[in-house]
Amino acid sequence: MELIIDNLSKTYANGVKALQNISLEIPTGMFGLLGPNGAGKSTLMRTIATLQEADTGTIALGDINVLKQKNELRQVLGYLPQQFGLYPKISAEVLLNHFAVLKGITNKGERKELVESLLHKTNLYQVRKQNLKGFSGGMKQRFGIAQALLNNPKLLIVDEPTAGLDPVERNRFYNVLSELGEHTIVILSTHIVDDVKELCTNMAIINQGQVSLKGNPLQILEELKGKVYKKTINKQELNEYKQNYKVISDKLFLGKPTIHILSDVNPGDGFIQIDAALEDVYFSQIFNNTNLKTNK
Known part of the structure; x- marks a missing residue:
């Protein structure tokens, strides 16, 4: 399966051209989207995630017309935004179970098995009873990945996921994303070059709303x-x-x-x-x- 973005453009009401004729073909695996703050990365991620509209262009995930079939896309989408809120006085296990209910996983046994599996996958099982207010930045990011995986997504979007993480937490996060990229389209939007160097087999650089370079990192080098x-x-x-x-x-x-x-x-x-x-x-x-x- 591929995510195909064709001539996507977005201009805000204040005249800022956030996206200018963006075209990308993103296959299964880790895809790095590099660019400075304000380059248009988050606008592109939110548009793919159906959180805002584009002015022109198309996005297709397999047979899904992303801009027109929003509900169909959301059923196969996992999304970890740059900033997200958590309930500080609830444990990781309880909140993840709550999110699973919201995702429509109504069978109690199936839900329990899924929650435990994701807590293991993100290396949070040992702290599953701990309230989220006590989590480090990296632990919160890994919890964010866990909730994004509840629906077994075909497309996973992570926006600036390692900003502010210490080297140990960053490496743990790398390992989680690398494993996911074996069977899923994972888009990693970041301004940290090392994130792309460590993880991605394909990449693009976006600047001032335009794609300035794309390809395999080794070939680009x-x-x-x-x-x-x-x-x-x-x-x-x-x-x-x-x-x-x-x-x-x-x-x-x-x-x-x-x-x-x-x-x-x-x-x-x-x-x-x-x-x-x-x-x-x-x-x-x-x-x-x-x-x-x-x-x-």
């Missing part, structure tokens, strides 16, 4: 092979280097900026060639609008 160079410079030199080179990123190292540039030839001048990272691809698209080959 091949396009930058031999073209990325770095150098540590003085702070006062940064603007000069930005004028003379295609600087795609700068970071402080021991108090001095280390810059990464794109160049088809060895620039000399003390630059060292390095292996391209997905972060270099991301910055080249977001900040410099560099035209890499895509499979559009």
Whole structure:
């Protein structure tokens, strides 16, 4: 099954063009949607999840016309939004059971088995009796995934799921999503490059409401092979280097900026060639609008 998005556009009443002719084909597996805050990622996720309308375009999940058959889509959709509320004085087990009832799982035995299975899957079974107010950020996110899986979805959308998580919780969350991606279309919307690098076999970068790049991360990295160079410079030199080179990123190292540039030839001048990272691809698209080959 594939999720096919074709020429999707959305302009808000204030004139902001949140989506501009977005077209994507998303197969079963983990699909990373990268972009800065305000790029249009959340608008796209909410539109796919039938929470808001598009102006033009179509979305199809198999035989389901998402924009017209909203109820049919919701029956096979799991959704974890960027922010969601939980009842703090209820245990994880009780609340998940309540959500299962709301999802239409009326058989008590079947519901109990499903709730226990999902608590095991998300590594929450040992704390199932604990009230949610005592959960860490990562535990709450894993609970969010558990409730999103109650209907055994064919499409799972997670919007900025690892923001604010510590490395241990992030790795646990990675493991849960990776397992789910074996049999489900999972869309991971994020501005954290490592999330996509660790999990996704396909990706797209969206910026200012448009898809600037899409494809397999490894194939995309091949396009930058031999073209990325770095150098540590003085702070006062940064603007000069930005004028003379295609600087795609700068970071402080021991108090001095280390810059990464794109160049088809060895620039000399003390630059060292390095292996391209997905972060270099991301910055080249977001900040410099560099035209890499895509499979559009």
